[in-house]
Amino acid sequence: MDSRVNKGASAAQATARHIEDLILEGSLRSGDPLLPEREMALRLDVSRPTLRRGLKILEDKGLIETDAGGTRRIAPLATSLTDPLIELMSTGGRVIDDYLELRGTLEGMAAGLAATRASDIDRQSLTRCVERIEAAHEKADARDEAEADVDLHLAIYEASHNIVLLQIMRALSGMLREGVFHNREKLYSRNEVRDVLRLQHRAIYDAVMARDPVAAARAAEDHMRYTRRALNEIAAAEARLDISLRRIDGGNIAQRP
Template sequence: MGDENRTAAEATARHIEDLILEGSLRPGDPLLAERELALRLKVSRPTLRQGLKLLEQRGLLVAEAGGGRRVAPLATSFTDPLVALMASRAEVVEDYLELRATLEGMAAGLAARRASDLDRETLAGCMRRIEAAHDAADPHAEAEADVDLHVALYEASHNVVLLQIMRALSGMLRRGVFHNRDTLYARPEVREVLRRQHRAIHDGVMARDPLAASAAAEAHMRYTRQALAEIAAAEARLDVSLRRIEGGSLTPR
């Protein structure tokens, strides 16, 4: 590869890297076909291929069987076994929720200051989905809209480090790594509180009130932490009761 071609390929790769970093290209997003992508980026197809190859080598893009490419799945700095180990310890789940309370408050405050009109429209769309799922008594759809609203909040913060960290955490949340959202959304009284709390976060951002948005986000995470602890305690009591009935499964019945 000549110096001129290498420079053009590096510039192409850098442009795509910037889109990934700022969150415009998201983990798992498919790229356009080469022909259209080259036109969009205003580069030749050989230069595009060289730039894409650089990104594949850096682990930012993955090639697919049909010849397409997509943004690599989001990874974290943890190996899977370590994540599983962390998630199995109640004290780590507490630490996770404690961290999220601080970062969610920060994200909401920044979003109230920095959100663009498009960010606000995305946030409003997530809130409408939460309301619709709540009215339809669809806990799974409401839980999915919940995570999407928080991701929209991180994007609206326009802090790329915060965005990428919180995207990793939200990915773990979708997979139920630290706690199962269904345990929250299975309880109608909890779902109602969560809906009101999400509305308060949304309204604080829309009003461009950083203090209100931040306070609402932190209160939401404190409630989530408390609700999960109470649910876990209730389940533990139920387990004890069942073991008593069954004689600890060690006595003849």
């Protein structure tokens, strides 16, 4: 996208719309700090008063906020963890399974699109993510590997070049990163699961890089089915352990000799 503003509409509205387009396409993300006013006006080829009016339009829409230090930032977008419905959903076991079921379909779609649409820059980003996964796996660093896992999936959504899919999945990735629906480190705490996940991520990556949409979609769907099954098995094992512990002390409310 040209970094300058198309001034066919009123200058301030055109400036606001240009920044909105950058947000929609994923070039600007939640929390990104914006350049100082003078530099941003030069980059966009608009006057500073015009820029201020355009930013005011975005502030009124809730798309831009100013922090305590006076820096303008992209506001949190579709990732609120304080939404009562999201909080309610995150506490339900059935919802977690439904969430993974939904992701299975969307991940396959994203990987298939990425295989046919990824640019050279997208492919470089995917390669960096896979290299991070390999390095974290080698160090047995569950936290880093889980973070690289989320970043790989996000890079695939970006490479799909479907704006609606990207924004939906970016929101889900934000909740996933914060452990709203499940704790990914539980997966990576088990060596046998870590090994399978590494191979599955490599299979998705290889198919995308080979520009094979069918193989990419299948690999992504297989990965999500495995993740769903593994998490269900972990949850069941934890539930059995909890019951065994409660039986030892009578649920902590019985008198035992």
